[in-house]
Amino acid sequence: MDIKDIIQEKNIVYKRTDHLTDKALSFCPGCGHGTVHRLLMEVVEEMNIQSKTIGIAPVGCSVLAYEFMNVDMIQAAHGRAPALATGIKRLNPDKYVFTYQGDGDLAAIGTAETIHASNRGEKITIIFINNGIYGMTGGQMAPTTLIGMKASTCPYGRDAERMGNPLKITELVAQLPGTYFVTRQAVHTPNHVRKAKKAIRFAMENQNNGLCFVEIVSNCPSGWKMTPNQSNTWMAENMFPFYPLGDIKVPEKKVV
Amino acid sequence: MTEEIIIAGFGGQGVLSMGKILAYSGIMQEQEVSWMPSYGPEMRGGTANVTVILSDERISSPILSKFDTAIILNQQSMDKFESAVKAGGLLLYDPHGITKHPTRKDIQIYKIDASEEAAKMGNTKIFNMIVLGAYLKVKPIVKLENVIKGLQKSLPSRHHHLIPENETGIKVGLEMAEKIN
Amino acid sequence: MKEYKLMKGNEAIAEAAIRAGADGYFGYPITPQSEVLEYLMAQKPHERTGMVVLQAESEIAAINMVYGAACTGKKVMTSSSSPGISLKQEGISYMAGSELPCVILNVIRGGPGLGTIQPSQGDYFQAVKGGGHGDYKLFVLAPSSVQEMADFAKLGFELAFKYRNPVLILADGIIGQMMEKVQFFDQQPRITDEEIIKKYPWTTTGKTPNRERNIITSLYLEAIVEEQHNRKLQEKFKRMEEDLMFEKIECDDADYILIAYGSVARICQKSMELARANGIKAGLLRPITLYPFPSKQISGLAGKVKGILTVEMNAGQMVEDVKLAVMGKTPVAFHGRMGGMIPSPEEIVSALKNKLIGG
Numbered sequence: 001m002d003i004k005d006i007i008q009e010k011n012i013v014y015k016r017t018d019h020l021t022d023k024a025l026s027f028c029p030g031c032g033h034g035t036v037h038r039l040l041m042e043v044v045e046e047m048n049i050q051s052k053t054i055g056i057a058p059v060g061c062s063v064l065a066y067e068f069m070n071v072d073m074i075q076a077a078h079g080r081a082p083a084l085a086t087g088i089k090r091l092n093p094d095k096y097v098f099t100y101q102g103d104g105d106l107a108a109i110g111t112a113e114t115i116h117a118s119n120r121g122e123k124i125t126i127i128f129i130n131n132g133i134y135g136m137t138g139g140q141m142a143p144t145t146l147i148g149m150k151a152s153t154c155p156y157g158r159d160a161e162r163m164g165n166p167l168k169i170t171e172l173v174a175q176l177p178g179t180y181f182v183t184r185q186a187v188h189t190p191n192h193v194r195k196a197k198k199a200i201r202f203a204m205e206n207q208n209n210g211l212c213f214v215e216i217v218s219n220c221p222s223g224w225k226m227t228p229n230q231s232n233t234w235m236a237e238n239m240f241p242f243y244p245l246g247d248i249k250v251p252e253k254k255v256v
Numbered sequence: 257m258t259e260e261i262i263i264a265g266f267g268g269q270g271v272l273s274m275g276k277i278l279a280y281s282g283i284m285q286e287q288e289v290s291w292m293p294s295y296g297p298e299m300r301g302g303t304a305n306v307t308v309i310l311s312d313e314r315i316s317s318p319i320l321s322k323f324d325t326a327i328i329l330n331q332q333s334m335d336k337f338e339s340a341v342k343a344g345g346l347l348l349y350d351p352h353g354i355t356k357h358p359t360r361k362d363i364q365i366y367k368i369d370a371s372e373e374a375a376k377m378g379n380t381k382i383f384n385m386i387v388l389g390a391y392l393k394v395k396p397i398v399k400l401e402n403v404i405k406g407l408q409k410s411l412p413s414r415h416h417h418l419i420p421e422n423e424t425g426i427k428v429g430l431e432m433a434e435k436i437n
Numbered sequence: 438m439k440e441y442k443l444m445k446g447n448e449a450i451a452e453a454a455i456r457a458g459a460d461g462y463f464g465y466p467i468t469p470q471s472e473v474l475e476y477l478m479a480q481k482p483h484e485r486t487g488m489v490v491l492q493a494e495s496e497i498a499a500i501n502m503v504y505g506a507a508c509t510g511k512k513v514m515t516s517s518s519s520p521g522i523s524l525k526q527e528g529i530s531y532m533a534g535s536e537l538p539c540v541i542l543n544v545i546r547g548g549p550g551l552g553t554i555q556p557s558q559g560d561y562f563q564a565v566k567g568g569g570h571g572d573y574k575l576f577v578l579a580p581s582s583v584q585e586m587a588d589f590a591k592l593g594f595e596l597a598f599k600y601r602n603p604v605l606i607l608a609d610g611i612i613g614q615m616m617e618k619v620q621f622f623d624q625q626p627r628i629t630d631e632e633i634i635k636k637y638p639w640t641t642t643g644k645t646p647n648r649e650r651n652i653i654t655s656l657y658l659e660a661i662v663e664e665q666h667n668r669k670l671q672e673k674f675k676r677m678e679e680d681l682m683f684e685k686i687e688c689d690d691a692d693y694i695l696i697a698y699g700s701v702a703r704i705c706q707k708s709m710e711l712a713r714a715n716g717i718k719a720g721l722l723r724p725i726t727l728y729p730f731p732s733k734q735i736s737g738l739a740g741k742v743k744g745i746l747t748v749e750m751n752a753g754q755m756v757e758d759v760k761l762a763v764m765g766k767t768p769v770a771f772h773g774r775m776g777g778m779i780p781s782p783e784e785i786v787s788a789l790k791n792k793l794i795g796g
């Protein structure tokens with residue numbers, strides 16, 4: 001059997017989903033965004049819901065998510081994605097609606113929209129990428145920047161007294177009666193990728209039961225000024241202790 | 257025919273609803289109408305007033321500084337609106353709580369002891385209907401039957417059982433206005 | 438004959454929105470327009486027509502709910518008063534940039550800042566010059582009666598979809614709070630999802646195998662592309678002149694013209710009557726659309742009259758557009774009140790005498 005016999009349609013065990021466009025991802029090498037884009041689109045493909053899916057891109061690194069995700073998409077104003085999603089889903093209850101937001105978008109400027117959409121129990125899925133920094137604008141402090149962590153607007157490290165504390169917004173939304181499923185995942189190892197995909201799938205499948213919220217703790221090699229490998233190690237050692245991975249709110253009798 | 261009216265008193269005296277019933281009565285006889293309240297924090301217990309216009313023609317300004325008729329139900333409103341009645345116009349007031357009575361000679365002044373009468377009847381809520389009745393006695397600009405229709409329109413149906421007592425109030429008022437000058 | 442109802446302007450526009458087949462309303466309470474949301478909630482529109490009505494957590498959230506819903510081709514609306522409209526400007530700019538239809542009601546109150554809850558026209562510049570960031574225009578309708586509040590809800594949706602642009606209904610506390618008799622058009626059916634896909638192929642309704650994905654965005658990272666987008670928008674704003682509306686009252690023989698919109702036009706009509714009773718031949722021009730603005734009509738009158746008095750409840754905003762239209766052909770004077778004060782018909786006549794005739 002030579003290689004031509006092996007490379008055949010019937011032997012394919014894995015391929016890039018056509019729910020991602022052919023455009024090359026514009027994210028920095030090693031960034032977690034691309035992986036999460038892929039997982040989300042794989043879930044849409046596997047659920048066969050492309051024709052019913054409406055996505056909302058934020059302001060920030062993933063502002064161009066609509067360039068890569070092959071579903072109908074809207075670009076929202078900074079922080080307002082959960083409000084857009086509310087308007088869409090309320091008037092189109094048969095659609096699957098997701099927002100894809102970063103930490104500045106979701107946990108700083110859009111905190112009110114995040115909390116109230118969660119509290120109302122909007123039937124949407126929120127994918128929240130937390131890398132503790134503003135990537136797109138050049139590495140400024142985020143609401144989730146750790147104490148002591150350096151950013152361009154806290155060049156000597158975040159200091160709680162002067163700059164306030166990092167916000168665990170995911171634990172906060174888990175307290176609200178409108179959320180159905182709240183989890184925190186990561187995508188830096190194959191094992192974590194598999195778990196994150198399961199969580200995203202569950203969050204998309206169950207959005208009509210209540211708001212489903214998936215935080216992905218991710219890295220930002222450029223913003224953190226590290227190589228991809230260093231950033232993953234640093235994330236595991238510093239981010240995970242403060243933002244522990246795992247399910248935070250799981251519906252009764254359902255184990256992910 | 258155009259009748260430009262200001263109704264002014266305390267919030268809670270039924271000033272706005274009297275105006276609303278009057279406006280609806282105008283619609284019942286196919287007139288143009290407008291109802292413009294003073295709105296804002298003063299609604300809550302302070303002074304309240306409403307400008308009501310009934311006309312056979314398109315109404316221009318819903319806000320006026322001179323009126324054909326002023327219906328005045330407290331001293332603050334008397335201070336403010338006695339001078340706003342057009343020469344030859346009508347001022348109708350309830351003397352209850354009025355310390356400085358109107359003095360103009362170039363207008364017709366009527367008084368109506370509506371709050372006293374309403375108290376006597378044991379139903380202070382129909383105070384404003386007694387005043388309305390008195391006004392219609394002096395200026396029968398709308399027919400009683402149209403006022404009753406107006407009441408039906410302006411009250412939500414859950415309050416329609418109150419229409420007979422309101423009608424009684426209007427009829428009492430129709431007998432009561434007393435000319436001063 | 439259809440029945441007349443006695444209603445506040447705020448209630449009339451809410452009833453008209455339901456009847457116009459609106460799919461959604463998102464708002465946040467603020468005086469003097471809270472009756473819009475209150476009326477809608479009391480009407481149970483979810484039972485009447487299936488319309489969705491939601492009290493949002495803020496004006497910002499409300500306009501962004503409108504933004505999202507408008508992307509799916511639905512007829513959606515929001516309302517607020519001045520401070521709340523300021524908060525909505527970001528969303529309005531995004532909607533204009535993304536070419537999305539919606540109806541926005543501003544029942545203006547006095548400002549700046551928290552200001553007063555009394556009526557004002559202080560938001561004219563904000564309304565007609567764009568309002569938020571970037572080069573854009575809203576189609577601006579200025580109702581001067583409760584009947585127009587009702588009619589403009591329907592017209593507003595038609596224009597919003599015709600131009601794929603937000604339509605602003607610029608009212609004030611007088612129009613919102615006053616009651617007049619009003620007659621409603623019959624209930625219009627709400628648009629179906631199938632009709633949306635057919636009539637508005639640009640909407641984000643879910644990518645099907647038959648078409649490419651739809652993207653709604655106002656982001657164009659390349660300057661040349663952003664400029665092209667802006668040129669296209671500007672052409673559209675110019676095209677809006679097709680739907681210019683204004684009213685002229687007794688202008689034919691007039692020596693002096695009053696120009697006013699909204700509630701002030703009503704007051705000016707009374708002033709015009711008072712002036713004519715005093716032997717002054719006055720006329721009234723009422724712009725009904727503030728953008729597009731009746732510049733040509735004002736310019737035409739300017740050559741024939743001895744002077745123009747613009748009257749507004751602000752420090753002098755529309756008067757700048759009037760002067761641009763008149764181009765010095767005749768004297769243009771201004772009379773204004775601010776902070777919630779309302780000009781009386783008599784003081785407008787005095788202003789006419791003092792600033793134009795007597796001078």
